[in-house]
Amino acid sequence: MTLITDPQEAAAFCARQAEAEFITVDTEFIRDTTYWPRLCLIQIAGPEEAAAIDPLAEGMDLEPVWSLFDKTDLLKVFHAARQDLEIFFHDSSRLPHPVFDTQVAAMVCGFGDQVGYEKLASRLAGARIDKSVRFADWAHRPLGRKQLDYALADVTHLRVIYQKLRKKLANSDRESWLEEEMAVLLNPATYRLEPSEAWRRLKSRSRDRRYLAHLRNLAAWREREAQRRNVPRNRILRDEQIYDVAGLAPQTAEDLARARGVSTDYARGKVGQAILEAVAEGLAMDEADLPKAPPREQQVEAGPVVDLLKVLLKQKCEQHGVAQRLLANAADLEALAAGDPETERNLLQGWRGEIFGKAASALLTGRLLLTGDGNGGLQLIDKKENNEP
Numbered sequence: 001m002t003l004i005t006d007p008q009e010a011a012a013f014c015a016r017q018a019e020a021e022f023i024t025v026d027t028e029f030i031r032d033t034t035y036w037p038r039l040c041l042i043q044i045a046g047p048e049e050a051a052a053i054d055p056l057a058e059g060m061d062l063e064p065v066w067s068l069f070d071k072t073d074l075l076k077v078f079h080a081a082r083q084d085l086e087i088f089f090h091d092s093s094r095l096p097h098p099v100f101d102t103q104v105a106a107m108v109c110g111f112g113d114q115v116g117y118e119k120l121a122s123r124l125a126g127a128r129i130d131k132s133v134r135f136a137d138w139a140h141r142p143l144g145r146k147q148l149d150y151a152l153a154d155v156t157h158l159r160v161i162y163q164k165l166r167k168k169l170a171n172s173d174r175e176s177w178l179e180e181e182m183a184v185l186l187n188p189a190t191y192r193l194e195p196s197e198a199w200r201r202l203k204s205r206s207r208d209r210r211y212l213a214h215l216r217n218l219a220a221w222r223e224r225e226a227q228r229r230n231v232p233r234n235r236i237l238r239d240e241q242i243y244d245v246a247g248l249a250p251q252t253a254e255d256l257a258r259a260r261g262v263s264t265d266y267a268r269g270k271v272g273q274a275i276l277e278a279v280a281e282g283l284a285m286d287e288a289d290l291p292k293a294p295p296r297e298q299q300v301e302a303g304p305v306v307d308l309l310k311v312l313l314k315q316k317c318e319q320h321g322v323a324q325r326l327l328a329n330a331a332d333l334e335a336l337a338a339g340d341p342e343t344e345r346n347l348l349q350g351w352r353g354e355i356f357g358k359a360a361s362a363l364l365t366g367r368l369l370l371t372g373d374g375n376g377g378l379q380l381i382d383k384k385e386n387n388e389p
């Protein structure tokens with residue numbers, strides 16, 4: 001097992017892997033005290049060798065790694081790639097291509113929702129993963145032998161997992177399904193964190209559009225400030241404080257100091273002034289420009305329809321041996337039942353449309369019936385195919 005701390009050795013290792021058909025990749029990182037993940041280790045395995053490259057080593061140059069990832073004739077294999085790709089996109093401003101995600105492939109092949117690496121390693125590679133150092137401090141040096149063994153196991157067994165999943169996909173003629181999912185995963189927009197959209201992660205039941213404007217402006221300011229200072233967003237302002245400030249809509253430092261956890265000194269300081277400016281922006285907005293709340297009434301009325309869609313989703317996933325979470329989640333079903341056009345388009349496209357989307361549309365329009373089959377199971381009846389009115 002190899003730890004590379006010398007930039008020339010890293011470049012030589014990457015050059016050797018450049019001629020391979022595929023490489024397997026994983027990372028170790030920490031983000032407890034930062035906004036952006038701090039990359040601590042990059043593990044790469046080719047057909048003949050595996051190594052962990054230390055980005056924190058003095059003088060380390062990661063350009064040979066990024067260049068290796070740029071090779072379009074070299075497949076990069078990950079398990080649960082999204083966080084790794086987010087790190088690479090932030091650190092290098094580019095994404096590896098092409099990519100194969102074994103977690104997504106396993107879901108396509110019917111291994112269940114978000115199947116873990118340990119489970120796949122056991123079932124497909126006959127390997128047992130020692131996870132006792134999973135939550136170690138990966139920024140601390142020197143790294144222990146047990147840490148390196150664990151880190152490299154994440155790419156060495158991945159070679160076997162990839163080869164077996166690739167064969168399963170080919171045998172089931174589902175390779176195009178995975179390609180559709182990889183296209184989303186490799187879209188740079190997936191990793192661009194837009195401050196103006198940060199408010200959508202907050203959970204508020206308020207229908208007041210002015211309140212929602214304050215919520216949006218405060219969340220955007222917090223996001224920009226957290227990115228600028230590279231600290232977790234709750235270090236700037238906690239969610240509950242954003243709710244409180246949005247409700248109070250303070251116009252002076254004295255008003256702001258009434259919000260929970262906000263001291264008078266804080267309210268009068270530079271950060272307090274920025275918060276007041278964000279609120280003032282919301283107060284000055286025209287009614288027509290205020291954000292709109294989702295149509296709650298539709299969602300409530302759609303409850304029984306959502307239940308029917310859940311039954312249909314379960315039936316279709318069992319029939320085709322694919323993970324439910326890959327097809328649609330609860331929010332997708334609620335939006336579909338409420339008539340959201342974007343959700344309808346997404347679920348009617350590609351393999352999702354063939355497996356579930358078209359059937360769901362037929363169910364919602366009354367053309368498809370769900371009934372018992374007389375043996376404790378369910379059957380689907382298409383009224384059009386059976387010439388029913």
